[in-house]
Amino acid sequence: MVFKKGASVLKQEDMLIVQQKMIAPKIFELVLQGELVNEMSTPGQFIHCKPSRTDLLLRRPISLSSIDRENKRCTIIYRVEGDGTKNMSEMVSGETMDVLGPLGSGFPVEEITSNEVVVIVGGGIGIPPLYEVARQAHERGAKVISFLGYASKKVVYYVDEFKKLGDVIVSTDDGSFGEKGHVGMSLDKHLPQIKADAVYACGAKGMLAKVDDVFHDHPRAYISMEERMACGVGACYACVCHVKDEKDQSLSMKKVCDEGPVFKTGEVVL
Amino acid sequence: MNRLKISLPGLSLKNPIIPASGCFGFGEEYAAYYDLSKLGAIMIKAATLEPREGNPTPRVAETPSGMLNAIGLQNPGLDIIMNEKLPALEAYDVPIIANVAGSSVEDYVAVCARIGDAPNVKAIELNISCPNVKSGGIAFGTDKKVAADLTYKVKEVAKVPVYIKLSPNVTDIVPIAKEIEVAGADGLTMxxxxxxxxxxxxxRQPILANQTGGLSGPAIKPVAIRMIHQVSRAVDIPIIGMGGVYTVDDVLEMYMAGASAVAVGTANFTDPYICPKLVEGLPARMDELGIETLEQLIRDVKEAR
Structure with a gap:
């Protein structure tokens, strides 16, 4: 791509923190406002967030969980895992956050048509990007069925939000809420009664492997990958995954940040 | 008058700011962010003769004011770099410094013999210091005889000036630098x-799948400054300085240590616009410090010794 002089696509902005709240232990919902939202439309894309501590050099890639272009606001949901996300969780409304993005490919949702059955499969902190998918699918008149898996009742979040958009089947690993077991077990139980026109999944590798297995040859089944990143723009080659060629099954590498994070099922070696 | 221009073997730079190899892909990735013609030069990602897959993930980990990486020289191989990656950069008015790596002397020689055929490749950066690959890489950069022998062989075939990228993972960097100079290197990058x-x-396991990785970022800047200071006193060939450069002051500190141009690595990940920002910010800071031109600064630093 050749940079055209005078062309100014906004990619980075100090976005205003409108709201930050803990919605489950260690899980935070952060609402940001700024012009960058004009560039956001595709669920599954992520923003690359700079912690305010200057000794933390790397940005944190966090998926968009909802986009509100009318009010120039977007929401991200993240779990505190290390120094960077801890630092992010301590930032308060009124402050700004240095944001780069939106980055990555995102889930194809424009192909969803009215009355189609859209199956959402999310696990733990993989659930947030699927909320915007479910929202846009619902808007397009699709019937949304969401399978949401959590470790236990105490870390359950956003179930009511998903319920407003369609049917929800919740599972917890310890059975403290919803069906007992991992989300793959709920899939096995309910899928025989469902004819999915499109499938969107995000979660731990094991869960993605299950979805990839069940919907391996489905023409419209997508998974979103997570990997440690540095640049977020395809330059550093940190966040790669192996992919299989559709025809000859030969292996090659793809970068999760700019060739993903969303891939078709059957493509990534999990 | 362009106060920022620098003349180095093979390189006529409009400014001294060069994205460092491995931190800027093959250039195109950042073309969506700004006009690459604003850069002094671009050090593209290491080229090897055959395609390389690199290391398993995780490949990066953060550290205080720094980061570890163990990418493992993933690249599509010389053919694709010659046929696709380098031609794509011809759209910009910017010289390319091609980083070359290998696992054997023959590999290095084969790549160096061809890569200068690309019209925009104005210099080679010989990577004898990658700490993240099992064979080759750093093995060529820690022994002065091995490093000098490779330099000599590469110089015989290279069609553009050759800069050798030095490893800091040595007891004494000076004898290695001197031996490389004698072997015919046109410059050093370090x-x-x-x-x-x-x-x-x-x-309880290392975070990186490769276990170890290369530390970069501001955490290593004092090490870089010290080593550039040592080596620039011991050799007459120019040095492109790098290691934790984030600010205009860091750029000028590299000059005062003895560098003639400056590469910027990890900072690109923090701020994709950092390189043009440094170019734009230099003149004002030079005014404050009474620096007329960078070429004059290089002469002044030399004379003051």
Whole structure:
């Protein structure tokens, strides 16, 4: 791509923190406002967030969980895992956050048509990007069925939000809420009664492997990958995954940040 | 008058700011962010003769004011770099410094013999200091005889000037630099990353799949400054300085240590616009410090010794 002089696509902005709240232990919902939202439309894309501590050099890639272009606001949901996300969780409304993005490919949702059955499969902190998918699918008149898996009742979040958009089947690993077991077990139980026109999944590798297995040859089944990143723009080659060629099954590498994070099922070696 | 221009073997730079190899892909990735013609030059990602897959993930980990990487020289191989990656950069008015790596002398020689055929490749950066590959890489950069022998062989075939990228992972960098100069190197680039490790307390295992990785970022800047200072006193060939450059002051500190141009690595990940920002910010700071031109600064630093 050749940079055209005078062309100014906004990619980075100090976005205003409108709201930050803990919605489950260690899980935070952060609402940001700024012009960058004009560039956001595709669920599954992520923003690359700079912690305010200057000794933390790397940005944190966090998926968009909802986009509100009318009010120039977007929401991200993240779990505190290390120094960077801890630092992010301590930032308060009124402050700004240095944001780069939106980055990555995102889930194809424009192909969803009215009355189609859209199956959402999310696990733990993989659930947030699927909320915007479910929202846009619902808007397009699709019937949304969401399978949401959590470790236990105490870390359950956003179930009511998903319920407003369609049917929800919740599972917890310890059975403290919803069906007992991992989300793959709920899939096995309910899928025989469902004819999915499109499938969107995000979660731990094991869960993605299950979805990839069940919907391996489905023409419209997508998974979103997570990997440690540095640049977020395809330059550093940190966040790669192996992919299989559709025809000859030969292996090659793809970068999760700019060739993903969303891939078709059957493509990534999990 | 362009106060920022620098003349180096093979390189006529409009300014001294060069994205460092491995931190800027093959250039195109950042073309969506700004006009690459604003850069002094671009050091593209290491080229090897055959395609390389690189290391398993995780490949990066953060450290205080730094980061570890163990990418493992993933690249599509010389053919694709010659036929696709380098031609794509011809759209910009910017010289390319091609980083070359290999696992054997023959590999290095084969790549160096061809890569200068690309019209925009104005210099080679010989990577004898990658700490993240099992064979080759750093093995060529830690022994002065091996390093000099490779320099000599590469110089015989290279069609453009050759800069050797030095490793800081040595007891004494000066004898290696001197031997490389004698072998015919046109310049040096320094420093590559420092070998490091981080361990995950829950798994009790190193975070990086490769276990060890190269430390970069502001954490290593004082090491880079010290080594450039030492080496620039011992050799007459120019040095492109790198290691933790984030600010205009860091750029000028590299000059005062003895560098003639400056590469910027990790900072691109923090701020994709950092390189043009440094170019734009230099003149004002030079005014404050009474620096007329960078070429004059290079002469002044030399004379003051």
């Amino acid at each position: 420093i590559n990353t420092l070998l490091g490790m981080r361990i995950d307390l829950t798994t």
